[in-house]
Amino acid sequence: MATLTFPLNDGTSIPALAFGTGTALYNKDARDAVTTAITSGFVHLDGAQMYGNEDSLGDAIVASGKPRESLYITTKLTELKNGATVKSALQESLRKLKVDYVNLFLIHMPTHHEGRLKEVWKQMEEVKKEGLAKSIGVSNFRIKDFEEFLPEATIKPAVNQIEFHPYLLKASEQLLEYTTKLGIRTESYGGLTPIVRARGGPLDPVLAKIRERLEKTAGKPVSEGQVLSKWLLQKEIVVVTTSSKPERVKEYLDVPNLPDLSPEEVAEIESTGKKQHTRAFCQFLDK
Numbered sequence: 001m002a003t004l005t006f007p008l009n010d011g012t013s014i015p016a017l018a019f020g021t022g023t024a025l026y027n028k029d030a031r032d033a034v035t036t037a038i039t040s041g042f043v044h045l046d047g048a049q050m051y052g053n054e055d056s057l058g059d060a061i062v063a064s065g066k067p068r069e070s071l072y073i074t075t076k077l078t079e080l081k082n083g084a085t086v087k088s089a090l091q092e093s094l095r096k097l098k099v100d101y102v103n104l105f106l107i108h109m110p111t112h113h114e115g116r117l118k119e120v121w122k123q124m125e126e127v128k129k130e131g132l133a134k135s136i137g138v139s140n141f142r143i144k145d146f147e148e149f150l151p152e153a154t155i156k157p158a159v160n161q162i163e164f165h166p167y168l169l170k171a172s173e174q175l176l177e178y179t180t181k182l183g184i185r186t187e188s189y190g191g192l193t194p195i196v197r198a199r200g201g202p203l204d205p206v207l208a209k210i211r212e213r214l215e216k217t218a219g220k221p222v223s224e225g226q227v228l229s230k231w232l233l234q235k236e237i238v239v240v241t242t243s244s245k246p247e248r249v250k251e252y253l254d255v256p257n258l259p260d261l262s263p264e265e266v267a268e269i270e271s272t273g274k275k276q277h278t279r280a281f282c283q284f285l286d287k
């Protein structure tokens with residue numbers, strides 16, 4: 001089955017489903033989980049310097065034996081310390097990942113570079129020009145963070161990776177309108193929050209009902225996690241998820257093959273999601 005991709009504003013395309021190596025794998029060896037993910041069919045791997053496991057992600061990439069061009073590798077810049085530059089930090093990541101370029105390099109947090117976003121973005125543009133990163137973007141950026149560096153940018157960020165799910169719809173409305181206008185693609189992390197970190201909310205019965213309908217239509221088991229991921233994909237948002245369970249890894253990969261949610265189902269998820277606000281990560285985004 002062909003991999004679903006979305007176009008980016010720099011002429012490249014991005015696989016719509018990514019396997020993450022943060023959260024549950026934070027500071028843990030990611031080799032086994034990533035090996036399962038690649039073997040099952042994930043091509044987009046989401047890493048970060050902050051996750052403390054780029055080395056093991058690199059080990060899994062090498063062990064997979066996959067041609068470099070068949071994989072899409074993301075990593076993220078952490079704080080620059082001890083005279084490090086964006087380029088030297090990325091070179092260190094490339095060494096750990098055992099590749100000579102990443103497909104996507106993100107500034108992980110605006111708060112890591114207080115008052116320095118213009119300078120840091122300029123250096124991000126340089127690593128893209130040198131081919132060390134095919135695309136560059138940001139993560140956890142607010143409108144005010146974009147406004148700080150965009151007037152002097154010569155390359156627009158290709159993506160903003162943020163926590164996004166129905167319980168953040170209301171809080172993210174203006175940001176998404178702003179980034180969409182600029183052609184900046186949204187990547188969602190924490191997309192399963194309504195069922196993993198906020199059970200008992202108003203979406204519970206809605207997701208249960210839609211899951212049942214999809215299951216009948218598809219003629220195979222469907223989970224509520226798949227319903228949430230389908231909702232994101234229909235909004236053309238890249239889904240960054242993860243799992244320690246091979247059966248769930250396969251479930252995620254099957255989401256593009258499931259029947260579409262109807263416009264009425266989408267509307268019900270959204271009107272219900274807007275009734276609750278839950279942010280599981282990066283509380284500074286609400287301040």
Ligand SMILES: NC(=O)C1=CN([C@@H]2O[C@H](COP(=O)(O)OP(=O)(O)OC[C@H]3O[C@@H](n4cnc5c(N)ncnc54)[C@H](OP(=O)(O)O)[C@@H]3O)[C@@H](O)[C@H]2O)C=CC1
Binds near residue numbers: 139195240248
């Ligand atoms: N840019 C940033 O600042 C951030 C980026 N990320 C990236 O996004 C990736 C995914 O983030 P994450 O928030 O974990 O993604 P999700 O919201 O998709 O959650 C995935 C987690 O949910 C669990 N899960 C799935 N289904 C169920 C279920 N039915 N019941 C209970 N638990 C379930 C999985 O556990 P199990 O192993 O049991 O399947 C897994 O640990 C990270 O690895 C990282 O790469 C994450 C946070 C911040």
Ligand SMILES: O=CCc1c[nH]c2ccccc12
Binds near residue numbers: 022023
């Ligand atoms: O990339 C994820 C960064 C992050 C922000 N908050 C948390 C909490 C737990 C694990 C990772 C993260």
